[in-house]
Amino acid sequence: xxxxxxxxxxxxxxxxxxxxxxxxxxxxxxxxxxxxxxxxxxxxxxxxxxxxxxxxxxxxxxxxxxxxxxxxxxxxxxxxxxxxxxxxxxxxxxxxxxxxxxxxxxxxxxxxxxxxxxxxxxxxxxxxxxxxxxxxxxxxxxxxxxxxxxxxxxxxxxxxxxxxxxxxxxxxxxxxxxxxxxxxxxxxxxxxxxxxxxxxxxxxxxxxxxxxxxxxxxxxxxxxxxxxxxxxxxxxxxxxxxxxxxxxxxxxxxxxxxxxxxxxxxxxxxxxxxxxxxx
Numbered sequence: 001x002x003x004x005x006x007x008x009x010x011x012x013x014x015x016x017x018x019x020x021x022x023x024x025x026x027x028x029x030x031x032x033x034x035x036x037x038x039x040x041x042x043x044x045x046x047x048x049x050x051x052x053x054x055x056x057x058x059x060x061x062x063x064x065x066x067x068x069x070x071x072x073x074x075x076x077x078x079x080x081x082x083x084x085x086x087x088x089x090x091x092x093x094x095x096x097x098x099x100x101x102x103x104x105x106x107x108x109x110x111x112x113x114x115x116x117x118x119x120x121x122x123x124x125x126x127x128x129x130x131x132x133x134x135x136x137x138x139x140x141x142x143x144x145x146x147x148x149x150x151x152x153x154x155x156x157x158x159x160x161x162x163x164x165x166x167x168x169x170x171x172x173x174x175x176x177x178x179x180x181x182x183x184x185x186x187x188x189x190x191x192x193x194x195x196x197x198x199x200x201x202x203x204x205x206x207x208x209x210x211x212x213x214x215x216x217x218x219x220x221x222x223x224x225x226x227x228x229x230x231x232x233x234x235x236x237x238x239x240x241x242x243x244x245x246x247x248x249x250x251x252x253x254x255x256x257x258x259x260x261x262x263x264x265x266x267x268x269x270x271x272x273x274x275x276x277x278x279x
Contacts, residue, residue: 030254032051033247033250033251034247034251034254035051035052035053036053036243036244036247037061037062037244037247037248037250037251038053038055038056038058038059038061039053039054039058039061039244040053040054040058040060040244041242041244044243044244061244061245061247061248062248062251062252064242064245064248065235065245065248065249065252068234068235068245069231069232069234069235069249070231071228071231071249071252073224074226074227074228074230074231075228075252075253075256077143077224077225077226077227077228078209078210078227078228078229079210079256080143081143081146081147081209081212081216081227082205082206082209082210083206084143084144084147085147085150085151085205085209086202086205086206086209088147088150088151089150089151089152089153089156089205090156090198090201090202090205092151092152092153092157093152093153093156093157093160093201094160094186094191094198096115096157096161097157097158097160097161097163097164098160098164098182098186098190100112100157100161101161101164101165101167102164102169102172102182112161115154115157115158116154116158118154119154119155119158124214126149127214127215127218130149130215131218131219134148134149134219139219140219140220140221141219141220141221141222141225142225143225145219145220146212146215146216146219146220146225146227147209149215150205150208150209150212153205156201156205159197159201160194160197160198160201163194163197164190164194167190167193171189172185175189199264202264203260203261203264206257206260207257207260210228210229210253210256210257211229211253211257212227212229213227213229213230213233216229216230217230228249228252228253229253231249232246232249232250232253235249
């Protein structure tokens with residue numbers, strides 16, 4: 001084996017080890033939280049702390065968490081908000097990306113840069129303005145009020161525009177000659193080709209909205225309208241810090257995201273591969 005090949009092999013091994021260590025560092029809190037959900041209060045407060053629970057059959061934490069907080073109701077609220085927000089966000093993003101990719105109009109580049117600039121604006125700076133707007137519209141304590149601020153996403157629009165730009169314009173013009181209108185072209189040709197990108201953005205949007213905490217907390221005051229992330233904070237109090245119950249609630253909240261990723265992982269992998277090939 002030549003020296004160059006050996007250095008490349010050692011470099012590849014070093015990169016893989018580094019990536020493995022970084023990945024383990026990122027997922028360690030998730031793994032520890034899931035394991036902690038199966039620990040008894042005595043195990044959780046023991047010193048030195050143990051990493052593994054004595055038995056995964058200990059489910060009292062989940063039963064107590066359900067007894068304190070209506071997780072099924074809160075999970076349903078989060079699911080409705082996430083579905084409404086994800087559907088509307090992708091719909092607006094698809095239409096905007098299609099316009100920026102295939103139409104020519106005045107101030108097109110300037111408007112696109114303005115939209116991209118909103119990506120650098122922290123969402124917390126708009127909390128007061130958004131709250132006043134939602135309040136004046138009478139949408140407080142409603143699913144629409146919790147989801148409406150997520151209807152437009154610059155990131156989704158940008159990613160879809162970049163994907164649409166890879167499609168040759170000549171094929172679109174040929175379709176127009178054959179009587180294929182813009183909406184038909186978008187629905188029957190462009191969107192099926194862009195399915196991996198759409199699936200990836202859908203998962204990202206769903207998980208973001210599912211994990212939202214501050215905005216649903218601000219715009220809801222009814223117990224029945226709380227979301228699952230808000231419900232987790234209601235398990236504990238200043239007098240009673242039951243962290244093992246909190247971890248049980250967190251574990252329950254992770255289930256939909258895990259299931260969604262498992263079901264759609266093939267399309268996400270295709271999107272990552274396509275992005276690497278384009279790059």
